[in-house]
Amino acid sequence: xxxxPSLAFSKSSSGARPxxxxxxxxxxxxxxxxxxxxxxxxxxxxxxxLSIVGAPIILLAALAVKLTSKxxxxxxxxxxxxxxxxxxIYKLRxxxxxxEKQSGPCxxxxxxxxxxxxxxxxxxxxxxxxxxxxxxLRGDMGLVGPRPERPxxxxxxxxxxxxxxxxxxxxxxxxxxxxVLLPPDTDLASVRRKLAYDLYYVQKTNPWLDxxxxxxxxxxxxxxxxxxxxxxxxxxxxxxxxSAYRDLNSAQGTQTHVEISxxxxxxxxxxxxxxxxx
Numbered sequence: 001x002x003x004x005p006s007l008a009f010s011k012s013s014s015g016a017r018p019x020x021x022x023x024x025x026x027x028x029x030x031x032x033x034x035x036x037x038x039x040x041x042x043x044x045x046x047x048x049x050l051s052i053v054g055a056p057i058i059l060l061a062a063l064a065v066k067l068t069s070k071x072x073x074x075x076x077x078x079x080x081x082x083x084x085x086x087x088x089i090y091k092l093r094x095x096x097x098x099x100e101k102q103s104g105p106c107x108x109x110x111x112x113x114x115x116x117x118x119x120x121x122x123x124x125x126x127x128x129x130x131x132x133x134x135x136x137l138r139g140d141m142g143l144v145g146p147r148p149e150r151p152x153x154x155x156x157x158x159x160x161x162x163x164x165x166x167x168x169x170x171x172x173x174x175x176x177x178x179x180v181l182l183p184p185d186t187d188l189a190s191v192r193r194k195l196a197y198d199l200y201y202v203q204k205t206n207p208w209l210d211x212x213x214x215x216x217x218x219x220x221x222x223x224x225x226x227x228x229x230x231x232x233x234x235x236x237x238x239x240x241x242x243s244a245y246r247d248l249n250s251a252q253g254t255q256t257h258v259e260i261s262x263x264x265x266x267x268x269x270x271x272x273x274x275x276x277x278x
Contacts, residue, residue, distance in 0.1 A: 035206060040171075043143045047136040054130050061092055061118075061127050069116045071097025074131060079148035082171045086151060087140040090131040094119030126221055132174045144210045145173025146198040157191060163248060167198040170205070175217040177201040177209075181230055181238075196245035200236060203244065 062073045075093040078086050095114045115123065122128035135141040141148065146167045149157070158164040173179075178197035185191050201209070216229040224232075 036170075039142065039144075039205075039207075039210065040139075043136060044139075046143060047133050051133045051137065054133065057127065058092075058130050061122060061130070064118045065093055065116075065122075068118045069093075069096065078151055079172065080151050080154060080168060081140050081148065082168065084154075084165070084168050087135065087138075089140075089148060090134055092122055092128040092131060094122045094128045126175075126217070129174055136174065140171070142171040142173045143175065144201075144205075144213050145171050145176050146201065147176060147179055147194070148172035160188060161192060161195055163199060163252060164195060166248075167195065167202060170202055175213060177213060177235070177241075180213055180216045180220070180226055181235060196241050199248055200241045200244050203248075204236070 065073050071093060073093060075091050075095075076088050077091075079089045081087050094116060095112075096116065119128070132141060136143055149172075154164070176198070177200060178194040182190070182194055182197060185194060212233040212235060216226070216233050216235065219229045219232070220226050229235075
């Protein structure tokens with residue numbers, strides 16, 4: 001099987017910054033305008049509290065990373081924030097140091113051998129995400145929002161999914177609707193599904209939804225599955241999210257149909273599956 005070259009991601013993928021976006025660019029994405037500044041202030045205050053409470057946990061996790069694998073404790077990487085503004089994200093390193101040196105930018109796959117033993121635990125518990133509280137304090141991110149994407153991937157994904165840049169209308173989040181209800185991206189089908197969840201959040205964001213997402217994240221950290229959490233806190237159903245996504249496509253006059261064939265080769269010039277070393 002061969003991968004469609006137009007969907008290939010490789011070392012040479014463009015890292016160009018997307019054009020600035022505004023809510024006027026996508027009038028079919030109504031939002032509670034008054035809520036954005038209130039949300040930013042509330043998340044800043046909560047991030048201060050979580051940073052103080054979580055400091056001992058971060059230190060213990062950092063020590064575990066240092067004692068079990070070579071390389072730095074923290075992993076930094078460029079991501080795109082609101083309106084496509086690039087910033088540096090910080091996480092506890094969960095993969096082998098310099099794991100993309102040979103492969104170039106790529107997503108993680110199931111059973112990824114580059115993930116360290118401690119890294120598996122950090123990822124399952126999401127403790128590797130705690131340093132992102134610094135990004136929230138800096139204003140790069142919010143606590144709740146779409147997952148921040150790498151600039152290497154955005155131009156190609158925007159070619160495939162016309163509404164993809166709409167997720168850049170809000171600040172990315174440490175957690176979010178797609179992060180809570182869906183597994184990590186592994187191919188374009190999973191990207192399309194997550195896009196539907198991200199755009200639902202961009203449209204429907206409100207205090208009650210954000211509270212439920214924070215509650216769901218906290219319950220998952222203590223060991224409760226996202227599937228059960230989603231039912232307990234009454235998060236939006238997949239059917240409602242997909243219906244909203246279809247309506248958005250109709251409003252834009254676009255409809256994306258993507259046929260995906262996974263490559264048989266590990267050649268980085270022919271990858272639909274990608275892995276992020278974070």
